[in-house]
Every structure is written in C-alpha cells, then in structure tokens.
Amino acid sequence: MDLYDPQRRGGGHAERPSRGDRGSQSGTGATESAKQAAHRSAIRDRLDALAGAKPLLRVDDLAAGYGTMEILHGVDLRVGQGQSLCLIGPNGAGKSTILHSIFGLTDIRRGKIEVGDRNVTRLGANAKLRDAGVAYVLQESSLFPDMTVEQNLWLGGYLMGSRADAKDAAERIFEHYPGLARRRADPSRVLSGGERRLLEISRALVMRPRLLLIDEPSIGLAPVFIDQVFDMLRELKRRDGLTIVMVEQNARKGLEDADIGCVVVAGEIAMAGSGDELRDDPTVGRLFLGA
Ligand SMILES: Nc1ncnc2c1ncn2[C@@H]1O[C@H](COP(=O)(O)OP(=O)(O)OP(=O)(O)O)[C@@H](O)[C@H]1O
Numbered sequence: 001m002d003l004y005d006p007q008r009r010g011g012g013h014a015e016r017p018s019r020g021d022r023g024s025q026s027g028t029g030a031t032e033s034a035k036q037a038a039h040r041s042a043i044r045d046r047l048d049a050l051a052g053a054k055p056l057l058r059v060d061d062l063a064a065g066y067g068t069m070e071i072l073h074g075v076d077l078r079v080g081q082g083q084s085l086c087l088i089g090p091n092g093a094g095k096s097t098i099l100h101s102i103f104g105l106t107d108i109r110r111g112k113i114e115v116g117d118r119n120v121t122r123l124g125a126n127a128k129l130r131d132a133g134v135a136y137v138l139q140e141s142s143l144f145p146d147m148t149v150e151q152n153l154w155l156g157g158y159l160m161g162s163r164a165d166a167k168d169a170a171e172r173i174f175e176h177y178p179g180l181a182r183r184r185a186d187p188s189r190v191l192s193g194g195e196r197r198l199l200e201i202s203r204a205l206v207m208r209p210r211l212l213l214i215d216e217p218s219i220g221l222a223p224v225f226i227d228q229v230f231d232m233l234r235e236l237k238r239r240d241g242l243t244i245v246m247v248e249q250n251a252r253k254g255l256e257d258a259d260i261g262c263v264v265v266a267g268e269i270a271m272a273g274s275g276d277e278l279r280d281d282p283t284v285g286r287l288f289l290g291a
C-alpha cells in the first residue's frame with residue numbers, strides 16, 4: 001500500500017480511494033464510493049471501540065478549511081476522557097488544520113464537533129477555552145520573548161474574570177513545576193527550547209482545560225527535552241485525567257503513549273488503531289518510523 005499514491009484505490013484496511021473517484025456516476029466511481037464509505041465506517045467503528053461509549057471528543061464528518069479552500073474532507077475522530085490521541089501523517093496532510101478546526105480557527109463547512117455532551121462546532125476559540133475547557137498549544141512558538149516566564153503564564157488566564165485569578169492559577173502551576181518557578185523572573189527568550197515548550201503547555205493549563213490540543217510538542221527539541229515534554233504530558237493524562245489530542249512528527253515517540261493513533265493523508269483519516277497497532281504496522285513503519 002502506498003498512502004502517498006494519488007491514484008491509490010480501495011482494498012487494504014487503511015487504503016482510501018482518491019477523491020476524484022468519489023461521487024462519480026460511473027460504475028467504477030460508484031464502486032470506489034462504496035469502498036470509500038465502507039472504509040470510513042470501518043475507521044469510525046475502530047475509533048468507537050478504542051474511545052469507549054462516551055468519548056470526551058467526538059468529531060463527525062468534518063469538512064473544513066480556509067475560506068473557499070477545503071482542506072479536511074470528512075474527518076471522524078473519537079477520544080475518551082483521560083485518553084490521548086496522536087495524529088501522524090505527511091507534511092501538508094491537514095494535521096494542524098484538524099486541531100485548528102477543533103479549536104474554532106477554521107471555516108467549517110460540514111460536520112459536527114462535540115466535547116462531552118456539548119455541540120461546539122460553531123463555538124469560537126475564546127468560548128472554547130473559557131466555556132468548553134479546550135486549550136491549544138500551537139505548532140509555532142507563541143511566547144512573548146521579552147516578557148518573563150511569570151508574565152507569559154499570567155497571559156494564559158487572560159479570559160479569567162480577574163488578574164488575581166490568573167495569578168493564583170499561575171502560582172498553582174509554579175507549585176507543581178519548581179523548575180519553571182525558579183525561572184519565573186527570566187524573560188522567556190533565555191529559556192532553552194524544552195523549557196519554552198514546557199512553559200507553553202503550562203500556560204495552556206492555567207484555564208484548567210479538560211481537553212488539550214497540542215501541535216508538534218517535540219518540534220526542534222533535543223532528545224532530553226523531548227523526553228521531558230512527553231513526561232509532562234503523560235503525567236497530566238495519568239494524574240489529572242487530561243484528555244490530549246496531539247500532532248507529532250516524531251511518530252515513534254508520539255505513538256508510544258497514545259491510546260489512539262490516526263494517520264492523516266490528504267485531509268482524511270487513512271488509518272486508525274491503538275498507538276501500538278500503528279507502531280507495529282509495516283506501512284506506518286516504512287513511511288513514518290524510518291523502518
Ligand atoms: N491559514 C491558512 N490559510 C490557508 N491555507 C492554509 C493555512 N494553514 C494551512 N493551510 C494549508 O492547508 C494544508 C494543510 O496544512 P496543515 O498545516 O494542516 O498540514 P500539516 O499536516 O499540519 O503539515 P505539517 O506536517 O507540515 O505541519 C496545506 O496545504 C496548507 O498550505
């Protein structure tokens with residue numbers, strides 16, 4: 001199977017027919033369409049089995065993009081409370097766009113996003129963070145380099161009722177992460193790449209989210225810092241029951257702790273399984289694990 005082949009046809013469990021074939025009125029098109037629907041249904045069933053009966057996040061048939069450009073063409077996702085889901089896939093596949101869409105930063109054409117019992121499909125980013133408990137750590141660095149660690153952390157509470165509440169929340173985080181507390185008066189630009197990533201995650205925790213979206217937690221980091229960041233995420237999941245949806249270029253690392261893994265190709269979910277299943281899959285190994 002070649003997930004990159006634009007002419008790929010249905011057949012294997014992870015294979016998706018090319019988009020040009022779908023919806024065609026020709027005999028072949030109809031067959032491809034049926035295969036496509038069967039494949040989507042199989043992905044949904046697998047996700048339902050992995051995420052349990054009442055997933056915390058449920059994405060159904062999401063079509064979204066930027067302006068008139070559709071990037072996601074019917075994405076289904078599920079993740080249970082306290083689970084982590086890792087999205088992997090080639091550059092430009094739409095992984096970040098999935099996180100953008102869940103957070104409310106894209107134009108949604110079709111489909112539904114639910115967090116808990118709530119339909120949040122049309123909720124903007126501020127409301128997602130304040131009212132729906134969804135926080136987002138972006139792929140690009142979003143710290144203010146000349147502001148101190150402490151000031152950057154306070155900004156995580158910008159939607160809180162008062163400055164005092166934001167400061168209290170920051171103190172709670174400092175109590176938990178003494179390494180960060182020691183650097184509180186330093187401008188964030190002097191932190192190491194790993195410390196900056198930990199600060200960005202900490203800032204996202206100020207609003208006490210129940211769902212954390214994080215894009216490329218390990219990007220640009222040396223192995224020792226990658227381990228620190230993943231240790232922090234693992235602890236947040238196990239200790240606090242935080243639900244995590246991450247995108248990770250380092251597929252081996254990302255899938256290691258993931259309860260659920262999904263391969264995104266050309267704006268669609270091409271494969272879904274447990275993190276271990278995907279790590280053991282020969283195609284995933286060849287394409288994404290350097291096996
Ligand atoms: N803000 C935007 N406006 C218009 N197009 C965008 C925007 N952001 C991303 N795109 C386009 O959407 C497509 C998917 O991009 P996306 O960033 O979601 O991919 P990705 O899978 O996260 O890739 P990478 O692994 O390189 O981070 C690309 O073609 C990209 O050019």
Ligand SMILES: [Mg+2]
Nearest residue numbers: 095096139247
């Ligand atoms: Mg990306």
